[in-house]
Amino acid sequence: MTATTPTPADLPAQPAAHGHGHGDHTLTGFVIFLLSESVIFLALFAGYAIYKTSSPLWLPPGVEGLEVAMPLRFTVVLVSSSGVIYLAERALHRGRLGEFRAWWLLTMAMGTVFLVGQGLEWAGLPFGLGDGVYGASFYLLTGFHGLHVLTGVLLMGLMLARSFRPGNYDAGSVGVTAVSLFWHFVDVIWVVLFVLIYVWQR
Amino acid sequence: MTSTAPAPAPSFDPRVLKAPHPVPGAPNNWRRFLSFNTDAKVIGLQYMITSLFFLLVGGLLSMIMRGELITPAADLVDPTVYNGLYTMHGTVMLFLFLFPILNGFNNLLIPPMIGAPDMAFPRLNAAAFWMVPVFGVILMASFLVPGGPSGAGWWAYPPQSIQNPLGHFLNGQFLWILAVALSGISSIMGAVNFITTIIRMRAPGMGWFRMPIFCWTAVAAQAIQLIGLPVLTAGAVLLLFDLSFGTSFYRPEGGGDPMLYQHFFWFYSHPAVYVMVLPVFGIFSELFPVYARKPLFGYHVVAIASFAITFLSLIVWVHHMFYSGTPQWMRNLFMVTTMLIAVPTGIKVFAWIGTLWGGKLRLTTAMLFCLGGVFNFIFAGITGIMLATVPVDIHVGNTYFVVGHFHTVIFSTITYGVFAGIYHWFPKFTGRMMYEGLGKLHFVLTFIGSQLTFLPMHAAGLLGMPRRVASYDPEFAFANVLASLGAFLLGVATIPFLLNLVSSWVRGEKAPPNPWHAIGLEWLLPSPPPAENFEDDVPTVISGPYGYGLGRPLVEDEQRYVAKAASAASAATGGA
Ligand code: HEM
Ligand SMILES: [Cu+2]
Numbered sequence: 172m173t174a175t176t177p178t179p180a181d182l183p184a185q186p187a188a189h190g191h192g193h194g195d196h197t198l199t200g201f202v203i204f205l206l207s208e209s210v211i212f213l214a215l216f217a218g219y220a221i222y223k224t225s226s227p228l229w230l231p232p233g234v235e236g237l238e239v240a241m242p243l244r245f246t247v248v249l250v251s252s253s254g255v256i257y258l259a260e261r262a263l264h265r266g267r268l269g270e271f272r273a274w275w276l277l278t279m280a281m282g283t284v285f286l287v288g289q290g291l292e293w294a295g296l297p298f299g300l301g302d303g304v305y306g307a308s309f310y311l312l313t314g315f316h317g318l319h320v321l322t323g324v325l326l327m328g329l330m331l332a333r334s335f336r337p338g339n340y341d342a343g344s345v346g347v348t349a350v351s352l353f354w355h356f357v358d359v360i361w362v363v364l365f366v367l368i369y370v371w372q373r
Numbered sequence: 374m375t376s377t378a379p380a381p382a383p384s385f386d387p388r389v390l391k392a393p394h395p396v397p398g399a400p401n402n403w404r405r406f407l408s409f410n411t412d413a414k415v416i417g418l419q420y421m422i423t424s425l426f427f428l429l430v431g432g433l434l435s436m437i438m439r440g441e442l443i444t445p446a447a448d449l450v451d452p453t454v455y456n457g458l459y460t461m462h463g464t465v466m467l468f469l470f471l472f473p474i475l476n477g478f479n480n481l482l483i484p485p486m487i488g489a490p491d492m493a494f495p496r497l498n499a500a501a502f503w504m505v506p507v508f509g510v511i512l513m514a515s516f517l518v519p520g521g522p523s524g525a526g527w528w529a530y531p532p533q534s535i536q537n538p539l540g541h542f543l544n545g546q547f548l549w550i551l552a553v554a555l556s557g558i559s560s561i562m563g564a565v566n567f568i569t570t571i572i573r574m575r576a577p578g579m580g581w582f583r584m585p586i587f588c589w590t591a592v593a594a595q596a597i598q599l600i601g602l603p604v605l606t607a608g609a610v611l612l613l614f615d616l617s618f619g620t621s622f623y624r625p626e627g628g629g630d631p632m633l634y635q636h637f638f639w640f641y642s643h644p645a646v647y648v649m650v651l652p653v654f655g656i657f658s659e660l661f662p663v664y665a666r667k668p669l670f671g672y673h674v675v676a677i678a679s680f681a682i683t684f685l686s687l688i689v690w691v692h693h694m695f696y697s698g699t700p701q702w703m704r705n706l707f708m709v710t711t712m713l714i715a716v717p718t719g720i721k722v723f724a725w726i727g728t729l730w731g732g733k734l735r736l737t738t739a740m741l742f743c744l745g746g747v748f749n750f751i752f753a754g755i756t757g758i759m760l761a762t763v764p765v766d767i768h769v770g771n772t773y774f775v776v777g778h779f780h781t782v783i784f785s786t787i788t789y790g791v792f793a794g795i796y797h798w799f800p801k802f803t804g805r806m807m808y809e810g811l812g813k814l815h816f817v818l819t820f821i822g823s824q825l826t827f828l829p830m831h832a833a834g835l836l837g838m839p840r841r842v843a844s845y846d847p848e849f850a851f852a853n854v855l856a857s858l859g860a861f862l863l864g865v866a867t868i869p870f871l872l873n874l875v876s877s878w879v880r881g882e883k884a885p886p887n888p889w890h891a892i893g894l895e896w897l898l899p900s901p902p903p904a905e906n907f908e909d910d911v912p913t914v915i916s917g918p919y920g921y922g923l924g925r926p927l928v929e930d931e932q933r934y935v936a937k938a939a940s941a942a943s944a945a946t947g948g949a
Contacts, residue, residue, distance in 0.1 A: 196493040200569040203599065207561055210603035214640075218607070218622075218633055228628030300620055304628040307620035311611070 201349045205356050212360050215312055219367055222304050231302040236372045237309075245288035246365050249320070252281035253358045256351045263340060263347055271340075275331055278354065282324040289317050309368065316364055319357045326350045409503065411495035412904050413480045414802060416502050420477030421795075423505055425874075427469035430513075432864060434462040439826075439860035442853050447844040455843035456524030457516075457545070463527030464512060464549065467645070468556045471783070473505050474791055475652045476563050479591055481802050483567060485895035486585050488576025488912060490905040493569040501562035508555035515548040523549040526841060528638055531623035531631045535615040542617060550613045557602045557609075564595040564602075576894065576907075578914035578928075585893060585918045586675055590655030593679035594648045597686060601641035601648075608637025635697060639690035647686040650782065651679060653790030654721055657743050660797055661725050662919040663891040664740040665732025669919040671724045678717035685714040695763050696770040704763045711761035715754060722751060737889070738812030739796040745820050746789030753781035756831065773852075774834025777827050785823045792819070792870070799877065800884030804901040807881060811873040818866035825859030886938035892920055892927055897934040899941040910937075 223229065230236065259274030293313075298306045330346050333339055340347070406419055438458050441449040450458065480498070484491055492498045515522040522545040525534035529549065537544055571592055575584070611622040612634060621627020623634050662669045669675060691699060691707035725747055734740065756778040759765050769775065792815070799807050829852035834840075838849045845853070887896040894914070898906060912928035920927065928934065 196569055196573055199573055200494060200497075200565045203568055204561070204565050207564070207599040207603055210600055211607050214604040214607035214637060218611070218637070221633060222628070222630070226628040226630065300614075300618060302627075304621050304630075307611075307614065307622055307627070307629075311614065311620070311622075315610075 197345045198348060201352065205352065209356065209360070212316075212363075215315065216363065216367060219308050219312060222308055223367075223371070226304050228303055229305050231298045231305055234298050234302075234305070237296075237369055239369050241288070242292060242365070242369055245285050246361065248281050248288070249285040249361055250358055252278045252285075253355050255281065256354050260347060260351050263343060266341075268334060268340060272331065272334060275327060275334075279324050279327045279331070282320050282327070282354075286317060286320055286324070289313060312364060312368065316357070316360055319360070323350065323354050323357050326353065409499050411491075411499045413484050413492045413495065413498060414902065414904070416498055417477045417480030417482075418802065419502055420473045420480060420505070423502075423509070424470045424474035424477060427465055427473070427509060429867070431462055431465040431470055432867065434458050434465065436860055436864050438462065439857040441843055442845070443857040445845050445847045445850055445853075450843065452843040453524060454521070456526075456841070457522040459841060460523050460526050460529075460549070461512070461515075464553070466783070467527065467649075468553065469505070469509050469512070471649050471787060471791075472556065472560060475594075475649060476501075476560075478587075478652060478656070478791075478794055478798075479563070479567050479595075481798065482587055482895065483570055483591060484574075485801075485898055485902055485906050486588055486893060487571060487574060487579060488894050488907055488914070489570060489574035490908065492566050493574060494566050497562050498566050501559045501566070504555050504559035504562075508552040508559070511548050511555070512552040515545040518543050518545055518548065520544050525549075528635075528642065529612065530638075531612065531615065531634050534612060535623060537616060546616055547613070550609050550616070554606060554609055554613075557606050560598050561602055564598040567591055567595045568599075576911050576914055582673060582676065583914050583917045584676075585655075586658035586669065586672070586679075587652065587655035589676045589679045590651040590658075593683045594651040596683050597644040597648050597651075600687060601644045604637055605641035608634050608641075611637075632694075632697065635694050636690070639693045640687075643690040643693060644683075644686040646779075646782065647682055649787050651682065653746070653787045653794075654679070656790045656794045656797075657725055657747060658721070659893075660739055660743050660793055661728045662921050663797075663889050664735045664737060664743075665729050666735075666921050667728055667732040668921050668923065669724065670727030670730075671720070672917065672919060675721055675724045678720045681717035682714065685710065685717065689714055692761055692766070695766045708761055708763050712758060715758055718754060722747065722754075737796070738807070738809055738816055739793045739889075741813065741816045742789045742793035742796065742819075745816065746786045746793065749781050749785035749789065749823070753778055753786060756781065769834055771840055772834035773830045773838045773840055776840050777830035777834055780827045780830070781823075785827060789819070792816075795874075797889065798895075799874075800888050801895060801898075801900050801902070803878050803881075804884050805877050805881035806884050806888060807877040808873050811869045815866055815870045815873065818862060818869070822859050822862035822866050826856050826863060827859070829853070829855040829859075886935070893918060894928070897928065897931070897938055899938045903941070 255274055256278040259271050259278060262268075262270035262274055293310070298309075300306055300310045327350055330344065330350050333344070333346065405415055406422065410416065410419075437450065438455065441447065441455060441458075447455065480492070483489070519541050520539045523529065523534065525546060529546070534546055537546070571584075571588055581589075611620070614620040615623050615629075621629040623629045623631045625631070658669055658675055689707055689711045691703055692711045695704050695707075756774070760769065760775065760778055796807055796812055799805070833849045833852040833856075836849065836852075838845055838852075884900040886898065886900050888900075889896075894907075894912065895902070897912065912930070912934055914928050916925050916927055918927070
């Protein structure tokens, strides 16, 4: 911001200039960004599939594969949180701020449970990042996705905090819409990852 | 990332900004170029100035290399230093000169051309710009770390790029990856911004097929950034892990595969050449109609061809790996796709020639650079097709022929286009005319210098001179002496250019709103335009661009805008 530009406090009431509201731009931009972000995952998925099908050394010595039952439970938690965040959004739409906060907090909690589950799994595995291309791919993929989950939870925290500014969410919130879009994105990515890493083991 | 704040950016409110406000581009108040300014025109000039600085840095590195190569022996610098030099030269020229300068054009041109007050996300825009000096410093810092800068070339292939003989965590290769990653983030922020702006903020009446070609090529190029850069980022992250955290993504000992990196790298870096060349195609398509006084030949086809190029550019990358042990079926497939890309590209060249045909040509400096650029591009397209032919490439791949080919595009076409754009739009954004005499001197020196530098490289390459070497067989000496002399001449050619930029900006003749009698929304604005371009008096577009000689107005009430610009410009620059 320049010194010569007035701060938001000096501004007169927002005029309906330029035809478009600012919020519309934000969503357009955010969707474009998410499309681009999904390409990183596509690249990593492709890399994983290539290694899995062509590497002469896949599972490190002494490793049989991954256990599926526990991760599946955490997957269910994460995927169903997509439904919960939808409820939160709907509540905000109907102007029920308290209900919104409750669902929103539940989504955050479910995301956190997923992260804890992943941490526990990592701690119990018999191989590490340095164990061949398998270990490297496993930790990189799950870690990179986990980073997205963490980002999602933090962003939700921010949006929750903003909901406490009086009147802030009266007309809905672009931020909330964007974060919940992000959350659906993170969930879809996880489903693909789960299939690639846990289901496709043989 | 994308700001989710519902609060409007202050620079967005036209009512406030109608108050006296420093005119972007005028040489007064230079301090705002050092601030986190959110005005697209200030950011555009920030990009321009930063990248011209790095052009000098990259040029200096190349002249040290040409100094080394003027004799066959490795006498000026030793081969390790030489490896660092070409790695840094390539990286600086791409990531710190060309990408940023083209983003400078995007910032300056897109909002006025479509009648928008600013970019869709002004703060994101400023943040994207300020990452450029940051990663510039990071990259330059690699000259100071133990072991010096990365010597793995701009493509950073493993295994060279995952070796860390000295064992320091902060090594040249690490800083290289960091810089390239930051550049990628900055470019994605830019791409989101440019595309959103063009989709959502066009003036009333400006449908897609009334948009100037520059905006079409901007969307086409930025779409490549969005699709390609993430793949490079993925490849670079794996590289970083292999280099610094002991993983085996690209190490065959651990089951990894170095070829995967090559795929990741070229999946982006081939299209990246189109990220650079598409906006220059846009510049050519803007300038030829102005200086030939004729409508752009085949406007619709040229517009659509941009997207054909985007699409095709994403499916040709393996032509960089013909000699890397690629299976034969893959080579054949990618040979065909590569040749296909010559079709939309050729269409554009024909459209420019069709525009020039029978036109009343005005040979301004900008026009000379366009003509020279297209001339060189035709040559580079021919050598490109030669390289796309597998049996040819097997022999000349990794020789100076490739170096000759891509410099003819990247310097003799793209950089010519950049120069043309600067000469053409400088008066619009600074309010001052450039000196035509110095400009023509710049053109003549550049044209002779670039032929002298790059033509002999093709010859040396056909005779078998490998690239990336500090010493070579004396049989190639003649070609190399010519190339070195040419490179020094190119160095000399920047002197009139810089002199021209600085002296015109400081004390050049005041520019009228439309010095070239061009058609386009940006030329209906005062020179330099006010902070919010048309503010809340956005014109309604009633016809397509390039109506030269057709005698139809571009916007409703055109005379009023012309008169307004003329009076506003004289008032705004009067006190500067
Ligand atoms: C009709 C158009 C073109 C064709 C058919 C073509 C074809 C090729 C081929 C086959 C190669 C690989 C040569 C090798 O490594 O052995 C190549 C290299 C290259 N081309 Fe082109 N090209 C075309 C246009 C361009 C354009 C427009 C640019 C730049 C904007 C460009 C920049 C490059 C670069 C940078 C390399 C070498 C990269 C490296 O090895 O470091 N080319 N081109
Ligand atoms: Cu290519």
